[in-house]
């Protein structure tokens with residue numbers, strides 16, 4: 001662990017504010033971050049003061065005035081170098097993700113790879129920020145639209161993807177000509193400091209030291225302040241529905257824009273003709289991966305009653321084989337939960353199962369003899385669709401299994417929750433698969449066939465409906481959220497005809 005921190009320039013006490021240079025560590029109150037692997041303190045961070053906040057916004061606003069004039073393909077060159085710098089540091093950064101957040105190393109490395117992938121995507125995008133042209137109804141007139149940079153983009157991120165989510169936003173925003181102010185989760189500030197050190201060097205080398213700035217806090221206060229601050233035309237916030245409701249309301253009050261990526265309550269539907277081999281593998285990764293702490297984690301399994309027993313038995317067997325332990329070790333498939341609060345939420349959910357008419361089939365308790373009290377057993381619950389627990393997102397590896405008699409019932413159960421992030425169906429019947437994908441099927445932002453709910457690629461637009469917030473990040477045309485659209489009409493004739501044939505005067 002120490003070597004990883006050293007490689008990334010993490011000190012015992014770190015500045016948490018970057019405005020193009022790092023603030024003094026003497027300013028601000030200090031927070032401490034520890035590893036869920038063994039509870040050991042990793043480092044201390046001086047949080048951002050009110051003055052730090054103002055300095056960061058001023059530096060980012062100044063930088064924006066220059067950056068927006070820099071041609072988009074050249075902005076792409078800078079982002080390409082950032083992708084290369086992340087490649088050079090992939091191993092150490094992936095290790096830091098594992099050490100600070102607790103996901104297993106292949107997932108930590110995968111997360112950094114996601115940041116590299118989105119940088120590559122953004123480089124190509126820097127030459128493809130296309131607007132449409134339209135045929136004007138007026139002679140000798142040309143109509144078109146163009147996309148302009150927006151300004152400072154405030155990026156508030158969650159603990160569970162402490163590198164990738166910032167990158168989804170920052171790489172796209174940067175090629176769009178925006179500057180990015182990051183407020184990371186107070187649970188994973190070291191990942192943010194390490195990333196800012198790496199990308200800050202590249203940006204400085206090109207003469208834009210305040211392109212990617214950083215503010216850290218010990219709670220929601222800085223994020224709340226950003227949400228209310230008109231100097232952020234866009235706030236992109238990733239986290240719980242509770243947080244999103246607050247940010248959405250505050251930003252809307254000042255008629256700003258928000259891009260919200262919030263909680264999920266994702267379901268996999270298994271029909272009677274499903275390939276059960278695929279089902280078990282996909283559900284295991286979806287429900288147990290990242291110890292159930294992905295926004296796309298599979299939380300509900302909706303199974304046709306004719307195969308319910310078979311699927312349940314195979315899953316119990318598979319769950320027994322999951323090696324739980326130190327996420328840095330290659331044999332481990334599941335690491336710890338991120339903190340005591342997460343363990344408490346897990347225990348509270350488990351305690352409610354019986355009272356709500358469910359039955360624990362596997363797990364439901366802490367791992368005995370583990371290196372810290374944060375290791376929990378992945379848990380399978382025999383459930384019924386009416387249970388309140390099924391409507392909530394408990395950020396832990398608990399999978400509720402529900403039996404149904406038809407695809408219609410399955411879709412109704414799946415859609416019967418407030419969240420609408422990711423969904424999947426397993427079937428060999430093309431008609432049923434298409435039924436699930438149709439307008440009358442899944443109501444989620446992501447709907448898959450014969451693959452699980454988690455592990456999205458960056459090429460698609462990522463996000464969800466309903467209480468998940470409606471935002472879209474990463475690929476496809478998500479970039480449009482980071483720019484402002486301008487419609488232009490040019491009259492190259494010598495008359496002044498009015499639209500709709502109106503005669504005036």
Ligand code: NAD
Nearest residue numbers: 158159184185220223224239240243246261262263264295
């Ligand atoms: P969280 O809501 O506790 O915190 C997320 C971030 O918001 C942190 O930086 C926090 O400081 C900040 N914050 C909290 N309250 C705020 C407020 N009122 N105003 C402004 N900022 C505020 O979430 P978490 O526990 O870090 O992450 C887990 C949650 O994130 C889960 O619900 C998960 O589903 C969700 N998530 C969603 C996506 C997605 O893309 N949809 C991706 C990752 C995580």
